[in-house]
Amino acid sequence: MTSRQTVPVIMAGSRPRAWPRSTRRVPDVGHRIVWRTVAVVATFALWQFSSAVLGDRVVPAPAQVFRALASLVTTAEFWTALLTTVTSTLLGLLIAVALGVPLGLVVGSSRFLTASTRLSADFLRTIPPVTLIPLALLLYGPSIAMQVVLIVFGSVWPLFLHAIYAVREVDPIMRDVSAVFRMSTWSRWVNITLPSSAPFLLTGLRVASTIALLLAVAAELIGNAPGIGLEIALTQMGAQVATAYAYVVVAALLGVVLNLVLAAAQRCLLFWHPSVRSVDVAS
Amino acid sequence: MSSYVGRLTLELWLPVVLVALWWFASMNSTSAFFPPLRRIVQDTVDVWFIQGHISSDVLPSLTNLLFGYAIALTVGVALGLLLGLMPRLYDALEPELEFLRAVPAVAILPVAIIAIGLGDDMRITVIAFGSFWPILVNTVAGIRSTDPVVKDVATAFGLRPATRLFSVRLPSAAPQILAGARTALSIAVVLILVSEMSGAFRGLGNFVLAAQRNFAITDMWSGMIILGMLGYLVNIIFRVVESQILRWHPAYREGAKWVTSQ
């Protein structure tokens, strides 16, 4: 992620310009619905076609997958597995936030700490998190604890690094403002540092959440921790292709929901940020 | 000069202290899980360099990684360019793309094993699939966010379409494409390891997991150390390539800021 934030450019003698929005021409709603429907139909046609060509041992037909999905959602195992995966993902993410964000904010506000931790953090974050699966298995066995340790280790780095960056990017003018108006340390953190760090922290959280879900599934798949990943692994053993595909669809939906929730949180919390805010009202 | 030494000291003291701490704390360790670091280091040299597991386990992993990643990069950038230049098409396909992108890539592993089997083809496919999405999405976004002024320049000087594509659009999207490529690379590394952990007879991932299952704990640690170093190495190589490609970019002209490149 390039998380460099651009400071809004104020042109001499003009109102602050609205943030340069993506230059896409949004087709009108009617057209969009038509074309998106066409795309969905085409996708399913392609899927059906590849199933016919490659055989349903490789690519089961859409109908088969949806039938498998429909029978899955009636079973208790499915819901337990889903709930377990969601719980461990969120738990891991929560711990990662609780560790990474405060540490990053503290480290980022000191030049000494930033320089001192640079190499260690840089090394630790490049270790592929799944490397820890054997160690975590050894210590905790195939359990949620093992999974959470893995998720925390993998997703803490983007949070930590974004927090460091966020603190360092607080506009020096803001610091002057807090000095000139004699704001207390508390008030400075609440009114200036945290809000201006929020865009970076939320970006970090989005990166972290993708990693967390990936690792949750990986820990289940390899480490046999309970959850969707384990169910997928079991379908592989039983060679139930359609059910395996159905689980992949479920895992993807989980990812989509996670993304949507975080995107909504971003829009809501960063209403003031140039990338989100609506057009100027008064003039 | 002295300030350079000062900076180096500042950056190195913590890693040195941490390794020393590990070394001395584990020196007399009798725990089966945490063998002395000295033994791990000896074992690392022994297993990987003397017994030659570097060539029997690391090389195949790296080759598969490279193939899968190269496919993802080529196809991802090419399709990303296409979709970036055809906003209507992208808009129509957006829901499908967002859905496929959200698949936690390890989830397709069992499917790939059923469909393709346990060979290297399967691994390369899984890596290519998983690392394709961040590259595609970032390329599209990069192409679409070309500064309108830059586009106007290209039009005003009547540049030929090929020139416009390769000298204007692609370079201006490069920072974002590389950001995607970086995410893709870490996903690719995770995928190669996970794919080796679930049903392979060689490769780094298989080595560490097998070591753990056989309670060859020192071997497991040595494998983890090799993995950590490889991860770091791959990252450094990426960073060098990136800074070469983005020489013109302000973030690199100022002197790279390490956190920026996350």
Place this chain on the structure above:
Amino acid sequence: MGDVAVVEASGLGHEYSTAGVTTRILGSLEFIVASGEFVCIVGPSGVGKTTLLRCLAGLLRPTFGSITVDGHPIARGNSALSLVFQDYGRSLLPWLTVLANVALPLKGTAPRAERRDRAVSALHEVGLGDVLENYPWQLSGGMQQRVAIARALVVEPRVILMDEPFASVDAQTREALEDLVLRIRNHGGMSVVLITHDIDEAIYLADRVIVLGGRPAEVRANIPIPFGRHREQLATKAEPEFAELRARVHQLIGAPDDGRRPAADQGNPRDEGARQ
């Protein structure tokens, strides 16, 4: 215009050292600002005006000499002083409403209801009574600078410092803001120290213009401006004396008299200062 000195700078000097090289920015400045007085400080780009202002605001500790406000040495964040930053777009907090921005300096000093009342009346003072619940970024540049002025007013300072406050607004807005600041001073009786490149602006606004020049900077001249308290954009600037003063200041600064506004100076001094 009172005669009591509010701000007193004596032997004020400042130097930076970067990579072992020490550069003296401010020589040894002596000046006072009287109670209720409007002082404009002008000088060529890079002369150290912003450094001086940062010293006055307590954001930068001068290397030599002293500054006192009402006889007390300046402390970081002195309640007798307040500051209007040059860059309104960056000095207002985008996540707070206009009202909350203005009330912010009062946090911890007054109960909530009082904070609100004082902020509202400061905003009325600058003519922004009707956008209290808007966000700064929903306003035009000129309006944002008014918010910044209201924020400076709300602490009821003895001295308001302004760092090129109108450098990035258009000519019409600029004149309106100049008159607003004059009106606020006449009404509130505080002293104003305003830093600008613009000689016309300095002469139009000030009771006294201090010209800085040289390297390190010294006070080149202390020019009283005899137009009284009530000024008018067209009439005042049309006075023959206005032209004379303008020529004189131009000569002192050494700027070519072509009517051009010098480019905004955002040189190193401020950046350097921010790092200290």
